[in-house]
Amino acid sequence: MKKQLPLYITLLVFLLSSYFELAAQKKHKALFVIADGIPADLIESLDMPALKEISKQGGYARAHVGGERTGYSETPTISAVGYNSLLTGTWVNKHNVWGNEIEAPNYNYWNIYRLFKAQYPQKKTAIYSTWIDNRTKLIGSDAAAAGNIQPDIIFDGMELDTVNFPHDDFGYFYNVIDDSVINRASASIKKDAPDLSWVYLEYTDEMGHRHGNGDTLTNAVKLLDDKLKRLWDAIVYRQKNFDEEWQLYITTDHGRENNGYHHGGQGERERTTWIATNAGNLNQYFFKGNPGIIDIMPSIAKHLGVKIPREKLMEVDGISLTGEVSATDADVQRNGNKLYITWKPVDKTGMTKIWVTTTNNFKKGGEDAYKLVTVVPVSDGKTMIDVKNMPSDFYKVVIELPYNFLNRWIIPEAP
Numbered sequence: 226m227k228k229q230l231p232l233y234i235t236l237l238v239f240l241l242s243s244y245f246e247l248a249a250q251k252k253h254k255a256l257f258v259i260a261d262g263i264p265a266d267l268i269e270s271l272d273m274p275a276l277k278e279i280s281k282q283g284g285y286a287r288a289h290v291g292g293e294r295t296g297y298s299e300t301p302t303i304s305a306v307g308y309n310s311l312l313t314g315t316w317v318n319k320h321n322v323w324g325n326e327i328e329a330p331n332y333n334y335w336n337i338y339r340l341f342k343a344q345y346p347q348k349k350t351a352i353y354s355t356w357i358d359n360r361t362k363l364i365g366s367d368a369a370a371a372g373n374i375q376p377d378i379i380f381d382g383m384e385l386d387t388v389n390f391p392h393d394d395f396g397y398f399y400n401v402i403d404d405s406v407i408n409r410a411s412a413s414i415k416k417d418a419p420d421l422s423w424v425y426l427e428y429t430d431e432m433g434h435r436h437g438n439g440d441t442l443t444n445a446v447k448l449l450d451d452k453l454k455r456l457w458d459a460i461v462y463r464q465k466n467f468d469e470e471w472q473l474y475i476t477t478d479h480g481r482e483n484n485g486y487h488h489g490g491q492g493e494r495e496r497t498t499w500i501a502t503n504a505g506n507l508n509q510y511f512f513k514g515n516p517g518i519i520d521i522m523p524s525i526a527k528h529l530g531v532k533i534p535r536e537k538l539m540e541v542d543g544i545s546l547t548g549e550v551s552a553t554d555a556d557v558q559r560n561g562n563k564l565y566i567t568w569k570p571v572d573k574t575g576m577t578k579i580w581v582t583t584t585n586n587f588k589k590g591g592e593d594a595y596k597l598v599t600v601v602p603v604s605d606g607k608t609m610i611d612v613k614n615m616p617s618d619f620y621k622v623v624i625e626l627p628y629n630f631l632n633r634w635i636i637p638e639a640p
């Protein structure tokens with residue numbers, strides 16, 4: 226005979242399961258902010274209460290741009306190059322945006338907007354940015370090869386609007402523009418709550434270029450904090466009044482030369498950046514590894530439930546800053562017919578599959594026939610493979626781990 230549970234237990238179970246069901250149904254939203262050209266040492270030297278408040282929920286860490294210095298993925302520390310590294314989760318050897326002219330982006334490396342829209346066409350995206358190219362060329366709304374992805378909510382192009390934003394000799398109008406970007410973004414987040422959005426702020430970089438290190442640049446960074454406060458208030462408002470869970474990532478696209486004026490090279494201060502986020506569940510790699518601007522895309526994808534198709538995931542250079550990670554810091558060295566492959570295990574459980582191909586058809590929109598060459602425990606951290614049956618001067622090596630992928634290229638040696 227079936228035993229009847231006391232009524233209060235039945236009720237309790239019902240209430241608890243409803244609660245967890247609701248919690249599981251929270252709508253996930255992501256916002257990333259690029260505040261242009263702020264060296265890590267500078268932002269860390271200032272009292273930034275809003276940034277502190279946001280980081281308290283998640284974390285703050287130093288990060289990097291610039292790819293691998295002197296390696297095949299070395300990437301100029303230039304603005305649009307950095308934005309596109311964030312958007313695509315790849316370095317310049319793949320996304321091919323080498324400068325602010327954005328001459329020939331390789332749209333085969335899909336950006337987060339495209340990945341998101343492919344899976345969730347009904348969900349809303351937004352961009353709030355003075356610079357129109359961020360939308361038309363990087364997200365690619367004006368490019369058929371990029372899928373003509375047009376964000377649903379657009380506030381941009383203020384750099385061209387000299388009526389509402391008259392230019393002055395000191396570049397202060399960039400602060401006025403940034404303020405209006407923030408005000409518009411905050412209002413839009415409160416009202417429309419786009420699922421994926423990008424806020425771009427330019428004033429800090431302008432002050433660096435014009436004045437170098439000193440009070441003007443420092444003050445521009447201090448002003449950023451109040452802007453972040455307005456954005457954060459909008460997110461807090463949404464989370465309080467709606468069943469939503471927001472992840473906010475704030476970063477910069479490059480540091481600056483030691484004198485604070487310019488950037489573009491591989492100097493340590495130019496390469497050193499930072500990431501602040503309210504994201505919970507940040508992993509050891511975020512806090513103790515060497516995260517890069519490329520890691521923000523896969524982190525956002527994870528939060529938004531974007532399943533990056535396998536062949537695309539095999540090309541993404543970044544790994545998620547939240548949740549489980551099996552290994553980081555892959556390397557491959559060639560010596561004759563031997564490839565020496567290494568990785569740094571984080572979670573040592575499970576097996577590592579090593580895939581190799583000698584083609585790079587993906588770059589042109591095609592497919593690569595990867596060969597599974599060996600399977601070894603993650604905990605080994607290394608393996609050696611013989612490629613004498615796959616003679617080539619180019620190899621793509623993909624390390625498939627239980628929780629993430631890593632990839633490396635071997636390129637022809639310089640003559």
Ligand SMILES: [Zn+2]
Nearest residue numbers: 261262304478
């Ligand atoms: Zn920049």
